[in-house]
Amino acid sequence: MGKVNQFTPDDHKIVTSAVSLAEKTTDGEIVTIVTGESDHYGDIAWAISGLVALTALLLVSLFPELYLGIIDWLAGGWSGITALPYWALFVFTALKFFGTRLVLIWKPLLFILIPPPIKKARVRRRAISLFRVSTDHRTVGRTGILLYLSMREHRAEIVADEAIVEKVEPTVWGDAMVALIDLVRGGQPGEGMAEAVRKMGIVLAAQFPKTDQNPNELPDRLIEL
Known part of the structure; x- marks a missing residue:
């Protein structure tokens, strides 16, 4: 260990x-x-990552206007998007999932969350x-x-x-x-x-x-x- x-x-x-x-x-x-x-608590790290990704997806579904506003702001007000496409939701969730798992490679943080x-x-x-x-x-x-x-x-x-x-x-x-x-x-x-x-x-x-x-x-x- x-x-x-x-x-x-x-x-x-x-x-x-x-x-x-x-x-x-x-x-x-x-x-x-x-x-x-x-x-090694790898299973716990994956479980936390999944929880973070699902929570993020829930927030998007509850407050889509907030995220649409962020996209519009990043596009300088010319995004033209009125609804989040499914592929964007998938990418967003995947980034949250794997991004969290990458961060949790740092053991001190993982052990705080366990x-x-x-x-x-x-x-x-x-x-x-x-x-x-x-x-x-x-x-x-x-x-x-x-x-x-x-x-x-x-x-x-x-x-x-x-x-x-x-x-x-x-x-x-x-x-x-x-x-x-x-x-x-x-x-x-x-x-x-x-x-x-x-x-x-x-x-x-x-x-x-x-x-x-x-x-x-x-x-x-x-x-x-």
Whole structure:
């Protein structure tokens, strides 16, 4: 996905160290992943373009005199057009449609227009997808957990394996999420993820204390996509 990550080599070291320290006290296995964006949102850009084109066509049909006046003005009062021809409506609508889509190639504008619920759903979907690939059922005790951060959407997700889900309510991770978002917003993404990992480690240590029978099964390093 998009490369808008703000993680430096030092940030990677901070997060990796936090994971290693947290896992010294628990059989839980923490995986950390950061990405620039969770989706390209091309379908949303096309949908917005279609909405703009249809809205423009509706305005033309409601106020044809206004557009006829503009054409007459551009022609210096000699257009001689009394009704908009169908081909002109088609060209006008097509220009609005493809023009909007061209403008929305600029991601900052597109992300302003995407409704927050759509961003939330796409980030969650991506987090679950990555969890299935990197964490799900890859530990002996089903104690893997993913901390996922999507920078452009300004959203994070925690997805846990079945043994953790059975013992820990999703709301328990609230403190970790708050710490993460606050520090990322303050320009400290590495510290944010590290602090979230530390808080996750406290919860995991209480429910899944460290035993000698549980090896380090998943990578401690921060994965940057």
